[in-house]
Each structure stands twice: as structure tokens, then as C-alpha cells.
Amino acid sequence: MSAGSTLQASRVALRYPGAAQPVLADFDLDLAPGEIVSVLGPSGVGKSSLLRVLSGLQAPDAGTIAVDGAALDGVHPRLAIAFQNPALLPWLDLEGNVAFGLDFKRQPQLSRAERQARVDRAIAEVGLTHARHLRPAALSGGMAQRAALARCLARQPQVLLLDEPFGALDEVTRADMQALLVQIVADYRSAAVLVTHDIDEALLVSDRILLLGGAPARTIGEWRIDLPRPREDFVAELGRIRIEIVGTLRRATRPH
Amino acid sequence: MSVADQGRAPARMRVVTPGFGGRLAHAGLGLAGLALLLALWWAATDLLAAEGSFARRFSPGDALPALAALVTGPDLWTHVAVSLKRVLVGLGLALLAGVPLGLLIGASRLAEAAATPAFQFLRMISPLSWMPIAVLVFGVGDAPIYFLLAFAAVWPIVLNTAAGVRQLNPHWLLLSKSLAATGWETLTRVILPGILGHVLTGLRLAIGISWIVLVPCEMLGVQAGLGYFILDTRDRLAYEQLMAVILVIGVIGYLLDTGARAVIHRFAPGS
Ligand SMILES: Nc1ncnc2c1ncn2[C@@H]1O[C@H](COP(=O)(O)OP(=O)(O)O)[C@@H](O)[C@H]1O
Ligand SMILES: [Mg+2]
Numbered sequence: 072m073s074a075g076s077t078l079q080a081s082r083v084a085l086r087y088p089g090a091a092q093p094v095l096a097d098f099d100l101d102l103a104p105g106e107i108v109s110v111l112g113p114s115g116v117g118k119s120s121l122l123r124v125l126s127g128l129q130a131p132d133a134g135t136i137a138v139d140g141a142a143l144d145g146v147h148p149r150l151a152i153a154f155q156n157p158a159l160l161p162w163l164d165l166e167g168n169v170a171f172g173l174d175f176k177r178q179p180q181l182s183r184a185e186r187q188a189r190v191d192r193a194i195a196e197v198g199l200t201h202a203r204h205l206r207p208a209a210l211s212g213g214m215a216q217r218a219a220l221a222r223c224l225a226r227q228p229q230v231l232l233l234d235e236p237f238g239a240l241d242e243v244t245r246a247d248m249q250a251l252l253v254q255i256v257a258d259y260r261s262a263a264v265l266v267t268h269d270i271d272e273a274l275l276v277s278d279r280i281l282l283l284g285g286a287p288a289r290t291i292g293e294w295r296i297d298l299p300r301p302r303e304d305f306v307a308e309l310g311r312i313r314i315e316i317v318g319t320l321r322r323a324t325r326p327h
Numbered sequence: 328m329s330v331a332d333q334g335r336a337p338a339r340m341r342v343v344t345p346g347f348g349g350r351l352a353h354a355g356l357g358l359a360g361l362a363l364l365l366a367l368w369w370a371a372t373d374l375l376a377a378e379g380s381f382a383r384r385f386s387p388g389d390a391l392p393a394l395a396a397l398v399t400g401p402d403l404w405t406h407v408a409v410s411l412k413r414v415l416v417g418l419g420l421a422l423l424a425g426v427p428l429g430l431l432i433g434a435s436r437l438a439e440a441a442a443t444p445a446f447q448f449l450r451m452i453s454p455l456s457w458m459p460i461a462v463l464v465f466g467v468g469d470a471p472i473y474f475l476l477a478f479a480a481v482w483p484i485v486l487n488t489a490a491g492v493r494q495l496n497p498h499w500l501l502l503s504k505s506l507a508a509t510g511w512e513t514l515t516r517v518i519l520p521g522i523l524g525h526v527l528t529g530l531r532l533a534i535g536i537s538w539i540v541l542v543p544c545e546m547l548g549v550q551a552g553l554g555y556f557i558l559d560t561r562d563r564l565a566y567e568q569l570m571a572v573i574l575v576i577g578v579i580g581y582l583l584d585t586g587a588r589a590v591i592h593r594f595a596p597g598s
Contacts, residue, residue: 128505146507158498162520171516172506 076137077262078102078125078150078230083134084287085117085124093132094120096287100264102230107256107263109273111316112283113324118266121283122234125264126152138229148178151223152232155239157215159207166203169193169221178226186225193224196255213244217251224259231256231263237272249276253300270316274309275302282316284323292319390570397571402556407579409551413469413544414537414583417476421533425481426526429488430518439489446482454479454540458547467548472541479540480533484526491525492518524595531587538580 080100086093094117102108112118123129125136127146136143138150159168170190172178181189194203197217207215216236223231233252237245253276256263267273273280274296282292294312298305369387376382397403432439454475461471499521503513545554553576560569 126505128501146505148507152505154498154501156498158496158502160499160517160520162523172503172508175506175508175512177507177509 075103076101077104077106077139078264079137079140080125081135081137083121083124083131083136085120085129085131086287087120093287095124095131095289097289098134099290100125100281102262102264104262105256105260106278107253107265107276108279108281109265109267109277110281110283111267111270111273112288113320114268116283116286117288118268118283119234121288122152122232122264122266126150126232128152148226149229150232151226151228151230153216153219153223153234153236155235155237157207157219159210159215159218161207164204164206165199165210165218166190166194168207168218169225171222173225189225189227190221193221196224196258197221197251211244212240213248216240216248220251220255224255227259228261231261232266233263234266235268236265238267238269245272250301252276270313274313275300280312280316282319284320291323292316384566385570386567387570389567390574393565393567394571394574397568397575403572403575406551406553406556407575410541410545410553411579413472413476413552414534414541416469416473417537417541418480418530418533420473420477421480421484421537422526422530424477425484425529425533426488428481429485429526429529430492430514432485433489433492433522446485450482455543458544462548469549472544472549475544476537476540480537483532483536484529487525487529487532488522491522494525495521524591527587527591527595531584531591534583534587535580538576538583542576 078100079102080098083095083098084093085095098121100108110118110121120129124131127136127143127150130145138147143150159165160171163171170186173181173186173189191200194200197220199214199217199221202210202214207218210218216239219236231252236252237248240248249272252263252265255261265273265276277296280292280294280296281290282294283289284291292315294316296302296309296312298308302309365387372382372386373388428442432442457475457478458471461474465471465474495518499517500513503517508516541552542554542557545552546558549555553572556572557569560566560572
């Protein structure tokens with residue numbers, strides 16, 4: 072067990088009841104503080120399943136997950152998960168949605184003032200202070216996803232677990248959100264696991280890319296990207312990694 | 328505007344689309360329909376019925392002055408208050424029983440499979456059929472009426488609550504799970520607000536049913552209420568008052584439904 076990891080998975084396996092074979096086998100991850108790791112893979116490979124296991128929503132059949140070295144058993148107050156669907160509650164305004172869950176019994180107990188301060192900071196971080204009293208129905212897709220991110224941030228997460236959070240957004244909005252994610256992780260001294268099927272998203276955002284492939288899914292390739300951000304100035308370097316990724320994917324899916 | 332466009336129009340548009348003139352025309356048509364109803368009533372009692380026949384006694388020419396007299400006197404309002412209280416208690420009991428039952432049936436396929444045939448069976452029995460049994464069990468007075476009203480009102484509340492639970496957005500439930508919500512927190516912070524529109528729709532239907540069932544319920548063994556008042560006017564041969572009470576029953580029922588619609592619009596717009 073490496074000392075520096077904030078979230079660690081070792082030899083994780085998952086099999087759904089009734090399925091012929093496991094979705095995941097022998098998956099390992101060491102997430103360093105501040106690191107953004109993308110989990111890339113074709114759809115249906117098991118990325119969402121993996122993220123549910125990492126978040127504690129789903130117990131693995133084998134292997135262990137650890138947060139700061141302590142074994143994970145169910146959802147954890149400092150792991151925040153967001154999905155492609157922002158899942159905002161329509162009867163609460165944006166502020167109410169961001170605050171949602173902060174006062175739950177099994178969350179760390181905070182004073183009302185502390186909760187409000189966290190909500191204010193999270194809403195400001197995603198740039199929605201002007202919209203704090205709007206209902207979800209009045210938000211655009213990008214704003215709704217920002218609100219969902221703010222709801223994660225209000226919990227001051229140690230790790231953000233994001234399941235294709237920008238998949239439903241148009242390209243310009245998606246680029247904004249990718250930049251925002253990088254900034255958020257730095258500002259909150261957090262770390263993130265970003266599940267995506269978009270190679271360019273992974274290249275622009277991540278410190279490390281894990282390529283998931285095969286059935287059961289395992290890591291079939293790993294790339295570290297030590298380039299400063301924004302990455303748009305490094306098209307040549309990224310293009311080389313892109314070709315490697317596509318090649319690895321093609322070899323993995325070629326019929327035997 | 329095409330059908331597809333209307334489907335995507337935000338809620339604000341719907342208010343604007345008919346326009347003030349459109350709404351005025353709509354209300355005017357409604358008033359015209361009511362006027363036609365009045366004309367038919369008048370024609371039936373004053374034109375078609377023979378001079379001096381029994382039907383003449385139900386004429387609007389007599390009923391409307393009788394209504395004015397009742398509205399300004401104290402008796403009518405006592406009966407209205409008694410009836411409204413009974414409906415309120417009946418609806419309260421129906422909510423207390425119906426919402427938890429609906430939650431259970433909506434949440435569990437097993438409970439739904441077990442309960443649906445029994446509910447369809449019970450729902451089709453007029454609540455009035457239970458009247459003799461209700462009186463035997465609860466005695467004479469308000470208690471059997473509360474029971475019958477609750478029994479009549481509970482079904483739309485159960486069925487709508489269950490439908491609401493089944494239509495809950497699964498992402499909301501996943502969210503509450505990822506926040507380590509307790510069962511109580513999930514219920515009060517996600518499920519109940521999420522099904523409010525459905526419950527209120529069920530309540531609106533229940534109000535309509537209760538008001539309809541109330542009058543015959545009050546015709547047996549009680550000494551106050553609008554149903555009792557109807558029989559009282561008949562016994563006193565005050566047919567113009569009888570017609571006046573019927574008008575009152577219709578107007579209050581209409582107001583109750585309008586109120587329920589307003590509550591739905593206020594607390595659960597779009598459902
Ligand atoms: N709750 C579940 N029960 C059974 N099978 C599931 C469940 N969720 C996902 N699967 C199956 O596991 C595989 C991987 O799904 P998923 O993790 O959603 O992949 P991805 O997110 O990469 O598209 C798919 O074959 C899918 O049908
Ligand atoms: Mg997925």
C-alpha cells in the first residue's frame with residue numbers, strides 16, 4: 072500500500088448476479104492527492120460499474136478500496152460522486168440543491184454558518200452566484216452540471232468521482248467545464264477520477280489516463296501526461312498519445 | 328405553433344399563449360353554459376310543466392329568492408360548516424391511511440401485486456353500501472360518516488401516491504444514497520417532495536368524491552349537514568328551499584375543486 076495515495080483500489084473485482092462473467096477483474100488504482108485520473112474506455116466496458124465501486128455505492132466481490140489507508144465500507148463523506156444526469160431536485164432552488172445533504176445525520180456535523188459558507192464558496196467557485204435563487208428548470212444544461220459540481224464541492228471532497236459528467240453538453244460548454252474541473256481540483260486541493268469515453272477530454276484534463284478494455288474489464292494501458300495546462304498548446308505531444316491510445320484500443324478489440 | 332413546439336415551451340409560455348382576450352372568451356363561454364343550464368331548468372319547470380303541476384314548485388323563480396333568504400340567515404351556514412368539517416376529517420383520515428399505503432405499494436412490486444386486485448374490488452363497492460355496517464360498528468353520529476368518507480376518498484390517494492413513487496427519478500434516489508441519507512431523510516427530503524404533485528392530484532379527486540358521497544351519508548341518522556337539510560326541506564314541503572340547497576351544494580363543490588386546483592398550481596406546478 073503506497074503511503075501517498077488518497078484513494079486506493081487493489082485487485083478489485085465485480086460480478087453482477089446472474090451475469091456469465093465478471094465486469095471487472097483485478098483492477099488497481101493509486102490516486103495521489105491533487106491528481107486527476109481519467110478512466111477511458113468504450114461504452115459498456117464497465118466504467119460506471121467501476122466508479123460505483125470506488126464510491127462505495129456498490130460493494131466489490133473481491134479486492135479492497137481504501138481512503139487514506141482506511142478500508143472503504145459503504146459511501147464515504149469525503150468521496151463525492153456526480154453523474155451525467157445532474158439530478159437536481161426541482162423543488163429546491165440552486166442554493167438549496169447545493170446545500171442538499173450537508174445537514175444529513177451521517178454527514179460531518181456543521182453549524183448553520185459553516186454550511187452556508189461552504190455553499191457560498193462552492194456556488195462562487197462554479198460561477199453561479201448570480202443564479203443562486205433560480206430553480207433547476209430555469210438552468211441551462213451547463214449551469215445544471217455546474218450546480219451538480221457545486222453540490223459535490225460543498226462537501227469539500229477529498230476525491231471527486233465523475234461519471235461522464237459532461238457527456239450531454241455541447242462542445243463549447245464542455246470545454247468550459249473541463250477547464251473548470253481542473254481549476255476546482257486545484258482550488259479545493261482535491262483529487263478526481265473522471266470516467267469518460269472521450270479521448271480528447273481525457274487528454275486535456277488528466278494527469279494520468281487509464282484505458283479500460285476487455286471482458287472482464289482491466290487496465291490495458293496507462294499514460295502519464297506531464298504537460299502544463301491549458302493543454303491546447305501541446306497538440307503534437309497529445310496527438311502522439313492519442314494515436315497510442317487508439318492503437319491499444321484497436322488491438323484489444325480485434326477479434327482473435 | 329406545432330405540437331412539438333408546445334411540448335418544449337417553458338411553463339411561462341402557457342400562461343401567455345391564450346392571452347387576456349382568450350381567457351375572457353373562455354370565461355364568457357363558461358358563463359354562457361351556466362346561463363343555458365338555468366334556462367333549461369326554467370323551461371322544464373315553468374314552460375313544459377302544466378299550470379299548477381307539482382314540478383312548478385321547483386321553479387328557479389321560487390328557488391332563487393329562497394336561496395337569497397337562506398344565505399342571509401344563520402341555518403344554512405351551520406349546516407355548511409358541519410358538512411365541511413365532516414369532509415375535512417374524512418380527507419384527513421384518507422390522507423393518513425392512503426399516503427403510507429401508496430408509498431408501500433409504489434415502492435414494492437410484491438405489495439403492489441398483493442394489493443391491486445383487492446383494491447380494485449373494494450374501490451368498486453359504493454361506500455354507501457357499508458352504511459349499515461358502519462352504523463353498527465361506530466354507532467349513530469359523525470363517526471360512521473367519517474369512516475364512509477375516508478373509505479371513499481382513500482383510493483385515489485393510494486393510487487396516485489403509488490404512481491408518484493413509481494415515477495420518482497431514480498437519479499434522486501441514487502443521490503440520496505450517495506449522501507448516506509437515512510431512510511427517514513430519503514423519505515422526507517426526496518420521496519415526499521418528489522411525489523407531492525401526485526398526492527395533491529389524488530387529493531383533488533378525493534375531494535370531489537367526498538363531496539358527492541357526503542350528501543347521501545348525511546341523510547341517515549344525523550341532525551345536521553347539507554344532506555340532512557335536503558331531507559328537512561322535503562319534510563317541511565319547502566321545495567324552493569330544497570332547490571336552493573342543491574344550488575349551494577353545487578357551488579361549494581365547485582369552489583372546493585377550484586381551491587384544490589389552485590393549491591396544486593401553487594405547490595406542484597405542472598402536475
Ligand atoms: N446494475 C447492473 N446489473 C447488472 N448488470 C449491469 C448493471 N450495471 C451495468 N451492468 C452491465 O455491466 C456492463 C458494464 O456496464 P457499465 O459499467 O455501465 O459500462 P460503461 O459505464 O463503461 O458504459 C454492461 O454489460 C452492463 O450491462
Ligand atoms: Mg457508463
